[in-house]
Amino acid sequence: MPIRRYLTLSIQISVIIPSRNKFPQNLLTLFSLENQTLPPYQYEVILIDDASSDATSTIPELWKFPFRLRLLRLQANLGRPAARNAGIRMAKGKILIFLDAEILVEPGFLESHLLLHQQDNRLLASGVLTMKGAYTQLDPGFNEVQLQEAYTLLKPQPAFHPAYEKFIKTGQGQLLLGREDIKKGVYRQLAVQKVHEALYEDEILQRHGDRLQGFHLPWLISHTGNLSVARTAFQQHGYFEEYSGYGWDDLEFGYRLFRQGYRFAHIRYPFTYHQEHPVSPSVGNEAHTNFYLFQQKYRQISLLVLLLLYIPSPMSFHQVNLVLDEIYRLDAESVGLYLPLIGVMRSMLEAAGYLLRFGQPISHLLTHAGLPPDSVKRADFEAQRSALAASGRWSMLGEALNRLLAL
Known part of the structure; x- marks a missing residue:
């Protein structure tokens, strides 16, 4: 059997990452995916460049990874749902894991998802409710809250003072971590609790556990910042709704699977880390629009x-x-x-x-x-x-x- 054919058969997981102008944060995400407990031949990573104007498309040329990295460059900006759907069509793995472009994962991340799906093939798993924030760069687009949060993190860590001082002096963005830092887990030193994490913990997880027993809205964990499901789910029940703008396409898909009798599991460990970045002021209105489309569908x-x-x-x-x-x-x-x-x-x-x-x-x-x-x-x-x-x-x-x- 040819080696290429053998590797294709060995792929258990396809990690699908849509990205629009998220370099170099998406590069740090790829670095975190090379430090997994799962053998590299068992997973592939599909990076969908959604018509970025940054250096995303150069990543496969300039960097090598132990896993198979496949880049799909879209000629026009289609939005994250459509980009994910394009990735699904390319995927070879039995299990699809969706990550946002700026999510750092710890070494046991892929294995934790795979083990759950080996136990239950009609399952949607996600770890978004306990996702941390992490400041891997200083961005001039940060709001006041983000700037203060970053300063509070960096102040007691002298190693980061030169980058912070240069940021303050020049107003130019500063990358705080590199490949070796990701391998060593330095991002944990730059982590913060996300705004909603304590709320989710108190309101959902402490009451219903990671299997969400007795919770009538388990599909609310269906955020593609960290989500996995069998590829057959898309073949049988359709792809993501291609809403324009931000939000709710992933929750709509989760609700669709909920109505089909799928089960849901929250993955608490290992943690994932959202690399903080400026937030577009249009996000709120876009989310309201898509939520309304979701409501009208059902x-x-x-x-x-x-x-x-x-x-x-x-x-x-x-x-x-x-x-x-x-x-x-x-x-x-x-x-x-x-x-x-x-x-x-x-x-x-x-x-x-x-x-x-x-x-x-x-x-x-x-x-x-x-x-x-x-x-x-x-x-x-x-x-x-x-x-x-x-x-x-x-x-x-x-x-x-x-x-x-x-x-």
């Missing part, structure tokens, strides 16, 4: 309850999970008696999603849902809501309704 209460996180006086992840739990139990126990009330709640949430998408005040949701004052439908809804409250049960569902009605 229009299911199991998805729409997420809007309780975005309304004025929002609920927490834990509370939203309890709301959904009560909805499911109420429907089962009442044999559909309260379907009209749940339908009105769904319509109010849809209205909230529309108003959020178009930047309008989230208010008067019953009217937006087609239940104006003094209407028969509104009277019927209020009667069911009163009966729900009188039962002395379903307190979290009642609280969610109260918050929506107060807007």
